[in-house]
Amino acid sequence: MNTGTWIAIYMPFFIIFFIILPQQKQVKKALLIKKKRMGLKIMTNEILQKYIGTTCTISTGSFGTALVGEIITINENWIEVQTKKGIELINAEFVQSIKIKK
Numbered sequence: 001m002n003t004g005t006w007i008a009i010y011m012p013f014f015i016i017f018f019i020i021l022p023q024q025k026q027v028k029k030a031l032l033i034k035k036k037r038m039g040l041k042i043m044t045n046e047i048l049q050k051y052i053g054t055t056c057t058i059s060t061g062s063f064g065t066a067l068v069g070e071i072i073t074i075n076e077n078w079i080e081v082q083t084k085k086g087i088e089l090i091n092a093e094f095v096q097s098i099k100i101k102k
Helices: 002-037 043-050
Strands: 053-060 066-075 080-083 087-091 096-102
Touching: 053 080, 066 087, 087 096
Parallel strands: none
Antiparallel strands: 053 066, 053 096, 066 080, 080 087
């Protein structure tokens, strides 16, 4: 085989293993450091426990839904909410805001 064939076969592997993959690892490390500096934390269930039994509006983001109902229980990462339609479950990892109604 000539040199051009060897380059065409092995150059993509070289680029993937020695350039792209190490850069992805560095980007992930940089994002973790940035999140720690900003003080972003995952929502814990202890914060939500005191709002069991209250009527709330739960928002899951700009493209998600806003849910109005009473928080019944909180189990692991799931919030059980009683709405007009019935009982709905929401994953607490996707909750952006909770507004308490008095």
